[in-house]
Each structure stands twice: as C-alpha cells, then as structure tokens.
Amino acid sequence: MPTLAVLTAAGSGSRLGMDLPKALVELEGLPLVLHAARRLCASGAVDSLVVTTPAGLAEHVAAMLADDPGVDRPVRAVEGAGTRQASVAAGLRAGLDDAVEGAAVDVVLVHDAARPLASPELVRRVVAAVRAGHGAVVPGVPVTDTIKRVLPDAGGVERVVQTVDRTVLRAVQTPQGFDRALLERAHAAAAHRDGDESLSATDDAGLVEDLGVAVHVVPGEGVAAKITTAHDLRVAALTLQEAR
Template identity: 70%
Template sequence: MPTLAVLTAAGSGTRLGLDVPKALVEVDGLPLVVHAARNLCASGVVDEIVVTCPAGLVDHVDLLLRDDPGVDRPVRAVVGGGTRQESVEAGLRAGLGRAAGTDSGTDSDAGAGGAAGVDVVVVHDAARPAASPDLVRRVVAAVRSGHVAVVPGLPVVDTIKRVEPGADGVGAERVTATVDRDVLRAVQTPQAFDRGVLQRAHAESVHRAGSEHLAATDDAGLVEDLGLPVHVVPGEVSAAKITTAEDLHLARWRAGHAATRDR
C-alpha cells in the first residue's frame, strides 16, 4: 500500500544568520530540501511527497523539486504553518486530501492528492537533509511490522543533570539529580506512523497547533498523548539537524569529506 511523506520546509532559518529560508540553504551545491527529498525517493518506500514551505516559495519549491532528476516520485509544495505542528497538519490535509482527524482510508475518501490506500505516513524535516534512504526504510519497515509510531534515535552520550528551574545571581542552577542516560535517546526524523493514528493524534491536539509554546516539537509526542506506544529504532549521526551556523558548517564539512572519500 502507498506511503506518503510530509517534508517540512517552512522554517525561516534566522538562527543560521542567512538571508534565505533554511530549506533553500545549500550544502554541496544543492538546497537542503532537495537533499531531503532525494533521500526519501531513494529509499524506494515512499510513493508521494508533500513539502510544506513559506507561502511566497510554494511555486519555487514546487518547480525546484519537480525538475530535479533525483526526485522521481510525485511531489508538490503547499503553504506551511506558523508552527511545525501546523505545517505537518497542512501537509496531511494536502497529501491525504481530507481532514486530518478522519482515519478512514477508503478509496472513495481520497482527495486530489492521490490518498487512496495510503496506510503509512512519514514525517521528515528538510533541516535533516542527510538522513539516509536506509533510515527511511528502517522506520517504514517497523511500522509495517505492526508498530503504530516509530522514530529513529541515538543513545545520549553526555552526562545529563536535572536542575531546579531558575538560576541565581551568578547564573548557577541547583542540580537535583543525575539522569540515567542508558534509557535516553536523542530523537530524529524521519518518523513513520500508521496513517489513522497520526490523523487522530493531530485532530485531538489541534488546539495546540497555533501556539509556539504549546505546539508539539515532533509528531511522536502527539501519539504519546493518545496513550499509544511509540518505538525507537537506531538513528544515525548523519541525520543531525541543521539549526545553527555551526551545524551548517559541520554539514558542509561532512558533505565535502564524503565527496573526497568517494573519489
């Protein structure tokens, strides 16, 4: 059955200190959104991609991806939202052709986006452009094996302290505990979900979507709020998120290093 991917690319990228939206920032000569879309396609398990982006860039991103030889699946760009949660919801509406809260998957309910039969939805961020095709395959396979929500994650290697909120006059916070890092994972995208579960999770948390303070930072958190299990599969260092200028420098270094190694 078909798999839909929602690729969020609506971030402004202000923390990168550049004058272009984050999704259009280039690494190794290509915009981040193109890298991410190529890897989704190369996985072989994604059938259609909806990209959410700023309103003024919809036509540009749409043409950029449609003209790219490495994007060989149907793809379209739509307007994202003010929060990541709103953007994913917009992508679901566009890709599934119906309200995010309805979990029927019959052909008669399919919208213009070709939602007929979609049973798995992958949610990914253009800010993680180097997440590999194998990682996409891994999360989708885990959902198809019976898990309703699957995320990639890496073991936490730093020592983690729990503190009392609020620093004193010299900026010091009191430590209340050292957290067992063996049971912690740093979560990444792409994340994969049973279609009906993800639609229900968004429908039941729609009151949070418009607030930056309340909106979910990832879709797995919305599924957790339903009381349903979320499972973690091994992530990868290459799936690191690009948020700051330092992240971008590191991503460009890795891309250059990989190109040199492959010669």
C-alpha cells in the same frame, strides 16, 4: 499500499544567520530541502511527497523539486503555518487529498528538511518498522553526555537535583513514521493547540504519546543530525566531503 512523506521546510532559519528560509540555504551547492527530498526518493520506500514551505514560496519549491532528476516521485508544495504542528497537519491534508487513492495511503513519514542527510537506509528502516505493526516509530541515537536535571535559577547559577540515567535516553530524529489513521487521529485530538507555539508539539510522536499510544524507537544515525546553526551547516558540508 502507498507511503506518503510530509517534508517540513517552512522554518525561517534565523539561527543560521541567513536572509532566506532555512530549507533554501545551500549545502554544497544544493538547497537543504532538495538534499532531503532526494534521499527520501532514493529509499524506494516513499510513493509521494508533500513539502511545506514559507509563505509565498510554494510554487518556487514545487518547480525546483519537479525539475530535479533525483526527485522521481510525485511532489506537491503547500504553504506551512505558524507552528511545525500546524504545518505538518496542512501537509498531511494536502498529501491525502492529492493521492490517487487517498484512502489507500497506509504509512506516513514526517521528515524535516533541517535533517538533509538522513540516509535512504534510515528511511527504509522506519517504514519497515511501521509496516511490521508498530503504529508510531522514531529513529533515535543514544545520549552520550552526562545529563543533569536542575532547578531553574534566574541568577544564572542552577542547582543540580539529579543525574539522569543516560542509558535509557535517546535523542530523537526524523523521519518519523506512522500508521496513517493513527497520525490523523493524533493531529485531530491536538488541533486546538496547533496555533500556539508554546503549546504545540515539537514532534509528531509527542502527539501520539498524548493519546496514550506506544511509540517505538529504531536506531538513528549520526548523519541525520539537525542543522540549526552555521556551525551545523559546516559540519554537514564536511560530512558530504568525507563521504565523497
């Protein structure tokens, strides 16, 4: 049965210090969104893609992806919304509406263009875990820093109240994979807060957790790091150079 990938690319990229949306910022000559879409397709585990874009750029992104030989799956671009949660919901609706047999889509991946180097192997690992019976799957990497829980202090000097056991902590990445019906139910249950940035979910696994449904973790990877700052972009470029 088909797997749909929703690729979020509607972020502004203001922290990158660029004058264009983050997904269109180039990494070694190619936009971030194109790197991510190529790797989703190269996995062989994705049957169609929906990309959420900033306002007014859906046609541009759709044409760019359709013209790229590395994006060899049906792809549609739709405008995102004010929050990540709302953008994913819009992409999910569009992807299921567009499917030749929408009811047959059984696995949905939600991925971020801001993680452009997530490998095809990681995509396959997440999809395989969902198909093995885990309704919600996220990739995660062990936390290596010592983590302290603090009491906030407006003066800028915070008091430590606990050193957290880092052996049970994971830094979560994307793509995240879900049973389609479960993801639809999670978004429907949280739709009342998807327009408020302070209340909306920062990842889709959080919506599933809010339902009381278990989320499972598979091994993530260092190259799936998120690009947020100009320094992150330089590190990603170095990663590609080293890979070559």
